[in-house]
Amino acid sequence: MAIFSVYAVNKSGGFIYQYDNYVHRAEAEKTFRYPLDCVLKIHDEKVVVSFGQRDGIRVGNALLSINGLDVNGKFTADGKEIIEYLKDSTNYPLSILFGRARLSSNEKLMPASMFHSLFAIGSQLSPEVGSTGIEMLETDMFKRHCFQTLTGIKLIVLTDPRQSGIDELLRKIYEIYSDFALKNPFYSLAMPIRPPPQCRCWASPCS
Amino acid sequence: MTVHNLYIFDRNGSCLHYGEWNRKKQAGISKEEEFKLMYGMLFSIRSFCSKMSPLDMKDGFLTFQTSKYKLHYYETATGIKIIMNTDLGVPNAKDILHQIYSTVSMGLYVEYIVKNPLCVLGEQLSSDLFSTRLDLYIRALPFFSPRAA
Secondary structure: OOOOEEEEEOOOOOOEEEEOOOOOOOOOEEEOOOOOEEEEEEEHHHHHHHEEOOOOOOOEEEEEEEEEEEEEEEEEOOOEEHHHHHHHHHOOEEEEEEEEOOOEEEEEEHHHHHHHHHHHHHHOOOOOOOOOOOOOOEEEEEOOEEOOOOOOOEEEEEEEEOOOOHHHHHHHHHHHHHHHEEEEEEOOOOOOOOOOOOOOOHHHHHH | OOOOEEEOOOOOEEEEEEOOOOOOOOOOOHHHHHHHHHHHHHHHHHHHHHHHHOOOOOOOEEEOOOOEEEEEEEEEOOOOOOEEEEEEOOOOOOOHHHHHHHHHHHHHHHHHHOOOOOEEEEEEOOOOHHHHHHHHHOOOOOOOOOOOO
């Protein structure tokens, strides 16, 4: 799927809408014997690999499940601390799934609001007169397009780098936003948009 | 099509070199503050890209563009960062920045260190030879055209 996510940020930097369409997150499951050969550490309430990259398990990958049971932050599904559990040799051999950590909505909120400030700094550091903020940011894995409306709402779309036609998509999303969110008499401006479950209009331009 | 300016930072954030060719608008703050702001912005963009990325990234952040300029970014394994602001007509300049690093920068960087054993790494490169060579290289680029002032 070429479009990964759609976000909307209001003019004070608050998150008002998100839609994610990730298909495949890189994950690797392996069976381990005692002692474990990667070094793990606790980071942000999750257990991540800090050393010992090999075979699809990369530094920064989080521990997602042990023996098929999803872990709960620092604790296993049974409530035991993971680091202590892994030090005990009687629990081995066991199979552990490592992968990119799925971001909670709080964790998505921080980068989205950070982007709001970076957008303004981009326009301040401009060597040319009359520049807007960052409209498109490119990496080797994704492209991030940002459309700022006249009222200060930023519509952000994360896509595959080869995807084209995003300007039209952003205009269409703006049209849908003004038709369904702004014309809704129960919607307060700059508040998070929660479409009712029956409403699939937001999702359709992305498919 | 033109190049506006170029920054070179080391891994601690101190600016090693800054060159300007066609800059129309100054940032309104002192040069030191501008370097710090630029470095801070790029540091935040990099960490932000690694969090947002749906798959593990190989090279990381490459460029960003606004309505008036495009910023190209290149980072080496030792933490040296080269940033070039150009106008929108320039396609991906990663190879050019790599060339700047390997032939102009490394060539002269090594010479500079060898010839001056007392010079401190992390201070601004004050070698005239370096500035001239870099200036000539940028002017020779196919997309550089000096605008009438």
